[in-house]
Amino acid sequence: MEPLRVFSDHVEILDQRQLPQAVRYFNAHRASDVVEAIRTLAVRGAPAIGIAGLYGLWLEARYLAEAGESGFMDKLLVAAQQLRHVRPTAVNLSWAIDRALGRLTPGPADEVVTRLRDMADTLRQEEEERNARMAQLGAQLLPNRDSRVLTHCNTGSLATVGVGTALGVIREGYRQGRVAMVWVDETRPLLQGSRLTAWELLQDQIPATLITDSMAAGLMQQGQVDAVFVGADRIALNGDTANKVGTYGLAVLAQYHRIPFYVVAPVSTIDEHIASGQDIPIEERQADEVRLIRGVPIAPEGMAVKNPAFDVTPYALISAIITDRGVVYPPFDQKLRQLLEEDRHA
C-alpha cells in the first residue's frame, strides 16, 4: 500500500486517517493540498512527509507555470516555506525542501517544473533504497532466532516509501527467521500502531499482538520482549533522538530491563544543525486528538490537555542507531558527523 501515487499532473494521497477501515486516496494538485494533508496526518511519517513535501513543491511549480503568472519564483518560494513549516519535528520535510531549493538553478518555469519532478522522483528512489539497506543491516542485530520484538507508532511502508525503517528491519528479520512475533504498541493518541502497523503486519502475515502503550512495561518485566525497534523524526549530532511520544518511556524501560533499544533511521534524519535533543522542536498538537477518538468523547468537554506529538530519547538509552550507511554504536557524535559527510559526498 503506497502513501503516495504520482502521476504526470497530480498526486494521489492515501488518507491514512481512515485506515484501517477504509482505503481512500484523494487528489493533490497544489502545494496547499499537500500542506493540509501533512498537517492533518492524512500523510505522515518522517520520510513520507519529506517526499510528499517535495512533490507538493513540484505541483505548485507546475500550477504557476501553467497559469503563466508573474513572480513565478517568488510565489514558489512562498509555497516552499508553507510546506517546510507545516510540521516542525521531522527534519526530513525541511531537509527535502531546502536541498531541492539549493539545487535549483534559475531558469524558465517549465525547466524548474521538470527539475523539481526529477528531484522528487530521485528522493523517493533514494528512500526506498535506504530502507532496504537498513532492513538488511538491522536484521543482523536481532538477538536470536525467535526474537519477540516491540515497536512503537508506525514506521512501515505508510511512513516511508519502501519496506519501512524500524518495521523494515522487523520485516527482514521475520523473512530471515529471526523474528517470532511483534508486540505492537497502539500508540496513543492517534493510534498509528493499532491502525497502521497492525494493519501492515497482518497484510504481511507476520505474527503480531496489539498492546496498549501501558502494557509494554509488564511484558518487559515478564521477559517477553527481546528487543525494541523504533523510528526517528530527528536525530541530534550527539544521538539524542526525537520520535513519537512514548518512545522515551520505552527506552527507560528497556534499559532497566537490559533489553536492546534500537533506533532505525536514514542518515537524512540526522540534523547537522542540532547538537543535542534539547534543541529539537517538539510539535504540540490540538487537544481534541486526546479528548476524542473518531469524534467520540473519551474525556470531559473542555478538559485541559497536553498533546506533544514527540518526545526525545537521550543517546545514553540507545543501544545503536541503524542507518542506511551502517550501524552506529555509542559514542555517537563523531560517527554521526562522519555519516553526514559521507552522505554529502555520495
Ligand SMILES: CSC[C@H]1O[C@H](OP(=O)(O)O)[C@H](O)[C@@H]1O
Ligand atoms: C519512519 S519514521 C516515522 C515516524 O513518524 C511518526 O510520527 P507521525 O506519525 O506523527 O508522522 C513516528 O514518530 C514514527 O517513528
